[in-house]
Amino acid sequence: MTEQQSQGPARKHGGDTDLHRRQRGKNLAVLATLVAFIVIIYVVAMVRMSGGTFP
């Protein structure tokens, strides 16, 4: 397989180059961080509304 053939499909689908893999990893990390932040805010709000005392 030539270099051009091996790179062709990756470029077409835009998902298999090393740079794209790293970028996808970073995007997923940002997503996970945002979801975690939302969950923390929700849990903190519940705790604060319940008086913030030990269960």
Place this chain on the structure above:
Amino acid sequence: MTDSVIAPEIMDSQAGSGTVRDYVALLKPRVMSLVVFSGVAGMVVAPGHLHPVLALVAVLCIALASGAAGAINMWYDRDIDAMMDRTAQRPIPQGLVPADEALAFGVILTIASVTLMGLALNWVAAGLLALASGFYIFIYTMWLKRRTPQNIVIGGAAGAFPPMIGWAAVTGDVSVASIVLFALIFFWTPPHFWALAIFRKLDYQHAGVPMLPVVAGERETKKQMLIYTLLLLPIAISPYFLGIGGLTYLAGSIILGVAFVAFAVQVLRSDDHKPAKRMFAFSILYLFLLFAILIGEHLAV
């Protein structure tokens, strides 16, 4: 002088090829661990109780703000980091993370952690967290570090805030006891950093950072280190007299304090760098053990 510096165009051509791990490296995880540990100590010894979730959030905020300040420090110091062996492998000088992304990363995390601390715990703790971050970034990194050999003496205050922040997260105030915990780290910082600066002197010299061994010489630095370890002795013992440390802490702080002084004497009497390396390693153990005893005593009660 610039032979080891990575040219800006090379940095730009590689920029953005970093992984999540490189962004984690921007947070200085090893520094963060000691910061978090001392913050937890402040929370544990403070009078009062916190809901476990809120305690976890407070720890998270301290960790994130500490890491964020580290990222902004790496952004600002990227030129000298590239010149020093100890820091040349960091993500920005390696061209793995673009400098502006590191800055944005640090600023966003700082704002998020301070806001979360204020909303979840209280605004005294959040204010102290913001003060510590601001002190580290503006006073230490941008103002003092490249201008004066007293950089880490004054700038060391930034690293001394975590137990005070932990304390404030529980009580919502600043007390004499929390100021003593602050003073403990404040007086511990100069001998800790100068031990490192002695055996990394050439690095700092090469980068033009006026650390005390570079400016005043090793002999003067070693004298100052001994003075600070002596000053630290009564400060480290005082938590016992303020009622936040027990007899185990008293014994531990005396033994560890005397050992720290002994290391400083060894460094002063030696002409090579081995005692300074040993003292640097011991200084980390010293602070870790002191806070571990404090935490252990309070959890055992």
